[in-house]
Amino acid sequence: MKKIAMMTVILLAISFEVSAEKSGESKVRKVALTFDDGPSPIYTPKVLDILKKNDVKVTFFVLGKCVKLFPDVLRRTYAEGHLIGNHTYHHKRMTTISPKEMEMEIRDAEKKIKEVICDGNPNCDFEPPKFMRPPYGAKNAKVKETVKSMGYKLVVWNTSSDDGYIINHKLGFYKIVETIFGAKRRYEEIVLMHDSGGNRTYDVQALPYVIKEYKKRDYQFVTVDEFYK
Numbered sequence: 001m002k003k004i005a006m007m008t009v010i011l012l013a014i015s016f017e018v019s020a021e022k023s024g025e026s027k028v029r030k031v032a033l034t035f036d037d038g039p040s041p042i043y044t045p046k047v048l049d050i051l052k053k054n055d056v057k058v059t060f061f062v063l064g065k066c067v068k069l070f071p072d073v074l075r076r077t078y079a080e081g082h083l084i085g086n087h088t089y090h091h092k093r094m095t096t097i098s099p100k101e102m103e104m105e106i107r108d109a110e111k112k113i114k115e116v117i118c119d120g121n122p123n124c125d126f127e128p129p130k131f132m133r134p135p136y137g138a139k140n141a142k143v144k145e146t147v148k149s150m151g152y153k154l155v156v157w158n159t160s161s162d163d164g165y166i167i168n169h170k171l172g173f174y175k176i177v178e179t180i181f182g183a184k185r186r187y188e189e190i191v192l193m194h195d196s197g198g199n200r201t202y203d204v205q206a207l208p209y210v211i212k213e214y215k216k217r218d219y220q221f222v223t224v225d226e227f228y229k
């Protein structure tokens with residue numbers, strides 16, 4: 001009897017395996033960490049140091065106005081292989097402005113990113129990646145339409161670190177780790193964090209633990225373009 005039960009378990013396990021493969025379900029778990037509102041001369045270099053140490057690439061959704069102020073930080077970010085996304089020029093809520101203004105906000109940030117990365121090199125063929133995150137994640141049909149018409153992919157997130165709330169309420173950096181890992185796990189995760197736009201000490205402190213916990217769960221670190229292929 002025992003043998004039969006064991007065989008049944010094995011057969012069930014095999015058939016589950018096959019059906020999972022047939023359905024095309026990917027077994028690889030992937031996570032894209034994203035950092036918004038930078039570059040910052042204070043927090044971004046610390047984030048970059050931690051990422052380098054852990055050999056992790058992420059996506060930075062940068063603001064045109066900060067790129068203008070801290071061009072060297074953006075250049076380092078790019079040189080270290082991270083993906084640069086567009087977070088508009090001024091961080092206006094896109095749902096409150098006209099499509100023409102939205103276009104300007106995205107285009108101006110794009111120009112500034114290109115200008116800074118190319119750094120006066122006339123042979124530079126860098127084009128800013130076409131990934132855009134609307135400030136506050138605020139979107140409606142008009143925002144989606146405008147972003148799409150400009151050839152951009154609109155990228156929000158499915159896992160929040162709740163870093164803003166946690167920082168404002170001084171709940172301690174580890175609460176960020178608890179929040180992320182208290183959420184439902186998915187095969188493809190996009191995590192929202194910040195490297196500027198306020199005091200981001202908690203984000204910096206939490207990052208090594210966030211990386212460690214994802215590694216423990218066998219996640220591969222990717223940049224957001226991986227989810228739009």
Ligand SMILES: [Zn+2]
Nearest residue numbers: 036037135136
């Ligand atoms: Zn933002």
